[in-house]
Amino acid sequence: MSDFLPISARDMVQRGWKDVDFVVVSGDAYVDHPSFAAAIIGRVLESRGYRVGIIAQPDWKNIDSYKVFGKPKFGFLVGSGNIDSMVNHYTVAKKRRRTDSYSPGGKGGLRPDRALITYCNGIRQAYKDSPIVIGGIEASLRRFAHYDYWDDRVRSSVLLDSGADILVYGMGERQIVQIADALSCNVEAKYINYVNGTVFKTGELDFLMGEYIEIPSYEEVCQDKRSYAKAFRMQHENQDPIRGKVLVQRHGKSYVVQNIPVMPLGREELDGLYLIPFKRNYHPIYKKDGGIPALTEVKFSITSERGCFGSCSFCAITFHQGRIVQSRSHESIEKEAREMTNDADFKGYIHDVGGPTANFRNAACDNQLKHGSCKSRQCLYPKPCENLKIDHSDYAQLLKKLRKIDGVKKVFVRSGIRYDYLMADKNRKGFMKELCNHHVSGQLKVAPEHISENVLSLMGKPGGKTFDNFVKLYRNTNAEIGKEQYMIPYLMSSHPGSRVKDAIKLAEYLRDSGLYPEQVQDFYPTPGTLSTTMYYTGLNPLTMEEVYVPKDPREKAIQRALLQYKNPQNYELVKKALIKENREDLFGFSNIALIRPRHKEKIDECEAPKRNKKTNGKKTVRGKVKKGQRDRRNNR
Structure with a gap:
């Protein structure tokens, strides 16, 4: 070729x-x-x-x-x-x-x-x-x-x-x-x-050999949301190549x-894909148009693994790539990196080495490979499973090899770091030091998504304490090595279960932690996810319990605005939210206020008494706490 x-x-x-x-x-x-x-x-x-x-x-x-x-x-x-x-x-x-x-x-x-x-x-x-x-x-x-x-x-x-x-x-x-x-x-x-x-279509089922499960029909799930939730749960529980069953759904x-999911590729098979001599560029016919923008981020990035056992409710990876992590060998990845250095456009920087979750390199546990992923348990939520293999040494060794290749100046990690997995590692300090020293491009992107337990439990994400400890470790490590590096949190507004009071709680957390998101993602109900089923049915399909779902456009705008309360454009929405939720203590001149009155605006007796916080007298700048007058960061 x-x-x-x-x-x-x-x-x-x-x-x-x-x-x-x-x-x-x-x-x-x-x-x-x-x-x-x-x-x-x-x-x-x-x-x-x-x-x-x-x-x-x-x-x-x-x-x-x-x-x-x-x-x-x-x-x-x-x-x-x-x-x-x-x-x-x-x-x-x-x-x-x-x-x-x-x-x-x-x-x-x-x-x-x-x-x-x-x-x-x-x-x-x-x-x-x-x-x-x-x-x-x-x-x-x-x-x-x-x-x-x-x-x-x-x-x-x-x-x-x-x-x-x-x-x-x-x-x-x-x-x-x-x-x-x-x-x-x-x-x-x-x-x-x-x-x-x-998946195939048929007019009869007599020829099917072996065991199969019939889920509620198209007609049933259209008419009854409980049937829809039940159908999703049955799909969710059989999304495994080892213990999954054939599923059947009648449409008229x-x-x-x-058919049952296919077994993921083994390491040799995955390596074989990357032995194919791709041109690694867009077709020349697109040059006159300026090329294909999507190539820019991945051209000098390396896919090191597939699959994810994180199982976030809003993510479709489980439904597409599965929960069994498959990774390429060091030799295969090193070969790809050396080939990059021969590209005329390569400037010495490998933009990313990762996959759905960068710091997952192997299957979650031995049981997963023998018996399949657990039907009713998650690997990391509500806490890491006792059988989970937690080890960053292989990934750290891989990154070290890559940065030693002639022509490579820096190797960055930009795909998601699963922080609860890192915090469960006994050698977390060693890996964090390696990460901060060599693989952060000034900003580390992480995805706590939210801080309210009400919301996190439905997202399948760990609680705020775990993230707090991660933030402390990151900041302490940078202080130890003498680097000024920031943390950019990815946050999601209006996820099922989230009320305005939960968004206010998250805004308070951002105020006190010194973190501020540059972007906020409204929950997007895409097909195939657990969260989308909650959004449509108002039920958690795993428990069949009712779930509050924010759908009103005004409320969704308010929740989003609260997560970026310092943006002047969000002032009116934030103010209305605080008044509606009887949180006028967060509006005024106190050191806990999210927003301050604008010129000629009266707050009457809304200002709350001051309280002592560890963060008093500090200002935040894109995730880094600096000394100074704290209230300057509030909206005028």
């Missing part, structure tokens, strides 16, 4: 091909890098001897855009891109985004809403009987009947809506090879119903059948 995959008939002819075996259709521009799904799938099939063409961001309004290579010999492989197309297009406020970092020059509007459905419908019009396989994040999270935030209703499985033959969920390298081999042996798509990690007269 010495060039990009073909994107036109001319490319195909230049390779001496009369046709292609498979056409990969993607909602993203074509970037030949292992961080992009279309490139991975295309290159894996190419490495197995298949001829693959890429149609990136086809003009979905023109059926001829699917006919670039003619009818493929074996079928179409369709994905909407690295991000769900609706998340890509709309903010949590359902406002249209203007840009798309996965498109040439960041231009928006080059893919349709619900891209999988639109692309598959177009392909069916172009080639009625060609097999279609869908995959990627949009397919994974919409494999069953699911709540759709943008339509505010339950939609049926995307397998049915798209008219595809097979749906691949999870990381699809292993599945796509099995499917390709079957199709190349003239097995009809409707009979390829045995591949783990796939048809059934959607999910």
Whole structure:
């Protein structure tokens, strides 16, 4: 392999091909890098001897855009891109985004809403009987009947809506090879119903061998939110390749059948993916547009592992990559780093070494590999499991090797550090010192998400004391090594369970801790997550207990404003929240006030008496506490 995959008939002819075996259709521009799904799938099939063409961001309004290579010999492989197309297009406020970092020059509007459905419908019009396989994040999270935030209703499985033959969920390298081999042996798509990690449709269930579980039907979950919550719980409990069962959901007269999840790739298999000589760049046709912005962050970053046993309720990784962490060998990662140094654009800085969670390198415990992930227990919440293997030595050793490579000046860690996992490590001080000394680029990004126990318990995140101890360790370590480095917290507003009083509690914590978020994320109800089920049903599907859900736009704006109470634009919202919640003690000139009266504004008797705090007489600057007059940081 010495060039990009073909994107036109001319490319195909230049390779001496009369046709292609498979056409990969993607909602993203074509970037030949292992961080992009279309490139991975295309290159894996190419490495197995298949001829693959890429149609990136086809003009979905023109059926001829699917006919670039003619009818493929074996079928179409369709994905909407690295991000769900609706998340890509709309903010949590359902406002249209203007840009798309996965498109040439960041231009928006080059893919349709619900891209999988639109692309598959177009392909069916172009080639009625060609097999279609869908995959990627949009397919994974919409494999069953699911709540759709943008339509505010339950939609049926995307397998049915798209008219595809097979749906691949999870990381699809292993599945796509099995499917390709079957199709190349003239097995009809409707009979390829045995591949783990796939979903298929059928009109009857008699042929299913072995045990399966039937979850509430599409009709039931549309009519009854308790049935929806129950269906989600059954999916959640069977998202494991070892103990998971086949799941069946009826849609009218048809059934959607999910085979058990595929076993994750072993280390040698994962290393093998990164031996493929990707071009590691966007296709030259995009140069005139300024390239593909999404490549900038990952071009000089290294994916060291997949999967996550953190199991945050709002995260879709469990539903897509699974809870079993798989990691690459040091040798594979070092080889990739050395190849980076030969790139003309490389300036000596590796931007990141990580994955869903940077400091996870191995499976949670031996039991997870033998018996599967626990059905009703989490590895880290409410506290680390006694069987959890907690060790940062391998990751620290890997980072040390990378920074010693000729041509590498710095190796940064920018993907998430799971702070409760770090704090459970007996050698946490040693790893923190190594991290602060060599791998923080002036700012460490962490995700406490919230501080209220009411909210954290539903998020599946640890309590505030653990984060407090982490912050202290980070600051003490930087003081010890003589570095001035900050901490940037990621926080989430309006998550199920969060009330205005919880947001005020978090604002008080930020005031006292000396942390201030540059950005706040409103909870975004994306398909496939536990939190989205809470949002839609008002129930915690794991306990069936009722959950308060903030949905009123005004309340959501207030909760968001409280987390950035120092922003002058948020003044009125913060003030109204404090008055409504009878927290006028936080409005005034006292040393505990979040906001101060503006010019000519009267507060009457709202000011509360002063109280002594350890933080009195200190000012915060982007997460660092400095001496000075504390009340200067309050809004005027």
